[in-house]
Amino acid sequence: MSVAVTVRLATDADRAAVTAVFQDLDRHYADGRALDPDAVTAERVERHVYGEHPTEIALAEIDGRAVGAASFGMLFPGRALTGHLQLKDLYVREGARGLGAGEALLRFLARLAQDRGCTRLDWTTETWNEGAQRLYDRIGAARLAQKIYYRLEGDALDRVAREG
Numbered sequence: 001m002s003v004a005v006t007v008r009l010a011t012d013a014d015r016a017a018v019t020a021v022f023q024d025l026d027r028h029y030a031d032g033r034a035l036d037p038d039a040v041t042a043e044r045v046e047r048h049v050y051g052e053h054p055t056e057i058a059l060a061e062i063d064g065r066a067v068g069a070a071s072f073g074m075l076f077p078g079r080a081l082t083g084h085l086q087l088k089d090l091y092v093r094e095g096a097r098g099l100g101a102g103e104a105l106l107r108f109l110a111r112l113a114q115d116r117g118c119t120r121l122d123w124t125t126e127t128w129n130e131g132a133q134r135l136y137d138r139i140g141a142a143r144l145a146q147k148i149y150y151r152l153e154g155d156a157l158d159r160v161a162r163e164g
Contacts, residue, residue: 048076067096
């Protein structure tokens with residue numbers, strides 16, 4: 001039996017529906033832990049979904065000169081519906097690599113994540129970027145074997161957008 005599914009952007013009027021779906025999501029991933037009360041979930045939806053969370057930039061400087069940047073945003077929900085900081089890109093200019101700018105950016109983001117009540121900071125890196133991987137390994141970041149990174153772009157993006 002085929003059912004017609006429609007998709008639209010959630011609006012302010014959908015707060016209760018979004019909260020209910022996220023409460024179910026939290027129960028799905030609970031792994032035996034105690035769940036927060038529904039009122040806590042509702043407050044988190046209000047703060048993390050309906051609050052303002054544009055893409056943000058952290059800038060690393062040496063002697064007042066910008067040497068690196070990290071673009072990131074806060075995504076919700078995350079583990080235990082607390083949200084998480086998602087690092088999109090971290091870049092350090094060629095002449096400043098190895099001077100601590102990348103590590104300083106990551107430490108800044110880790111503190112910011114905690115300040116915002118996040119339980120994690122996530123990012124990806126290319127398989128060929130050995131310098132970045134050395135940094136991430138050195139600071140103790142976990143490589144996640146249980147995740148697979150997917151992408152739609154070009155013709156595949158066009159095809160999926162057209163279908164249905």
